[in-house]
Amino acid sequence: MVLPTKIEEARRVYIESLTETMAMYGLSPSMGRLYGTMFFHEDPMTLDEMMDLTGMSKTSMSTGVRALSSLKLVHKKWLKGVRKDLYEAEHDQVRSFVEFFCVMWDKEIELNARAISRTEDDLRKLLDEADITPEETTMIYNDLERLTKAKLYYAWLKELVKTFESGKIFEHVPVPKQEQVED
Template identity: 50%
Template sequence: MNDEFARLEPGQEQAIQKARKRVIESIGKNMDLYGITQSTGLLYGLMFFQDKPMNLDEMGQAMEMSKTSMSTGIRTLVDLNMVNKVWEKGSRKDLYEVERDWHQTFADFFVLKWRKAVEMNLTALRRSRSELVKLLDEASEDTSEPLRTAVDGDLDKIGQAIAYYLWLDRVIDLLESGGIYEHVPKEPRPD
């Protein structure tokens, strides 16, 4: 019997496990938002309910999966700052625990992903804008009107896209700095 459930009355452990399983399965199914496989999401859900860090052997046993699969899943979760590697005196195995602050997990993940996308898209947009402006500057009198019509339309669209990515960059800054919580406060934990 698990020490965690040693003092419970009959049926209480099953009720707790059922409630946990529902949450774990829900987390697993929704992790595609983070680009994570369902099995890695289930691993995260399992670890969420642990009161102590786990090693790969414990995870593999609990999930009935290979140590290699657990290692791959943990590496993904660590890279996304959703799980932290921790040190525990007397343990020679690597131990891991879930980052409990889901607000921070969300912020870390989306800051990382969105910042990369913003930089990539702004670079492409600015380069294209520069090339189109140069094309207009070098155009002959004969082609300038049809060319100007086509290029102006594209420059307008590119300008709108740049404005969007600059706005998104400010949203990312709010997430990264924690300033988002001034505009959208964290909900108090329900009792």
């Protein structure tokens, strides 16, 4: 029988890799460790079980689970007879990738669309001011042109999100089958 600590040691390598990967995308290391721990866990877990396995406080655990849930990396589960909230990691990493990036790209699009609209409004108002110089007018028109190009990017990004959400991306970049990636 393989000792559980040896299994934990073997898992730790991938958990730390997930932690580093998530940090690259702006998630905290504790959220990465939490997700990695949940990734290897067979059954849905309570916050108390997660706390025991990770050593994190219940508050940190709750915050981390909420953040991971909002990114669709963790899902709430229900089991008959269990009164506490249960959570499990999304094990389909392709699905996790699609959902994570679609959520992040949608946030980016929404945030920047509002900012572009406000900036355009402010710049157009400046054009109506009586004391504006020709140089300032040129600067404003150049800025408006840059914002138009930025809007093209966000329109493209919105189409990319639709391609991911609809699954059409897999027509161009299919997910390999298990037998294609085994050693």
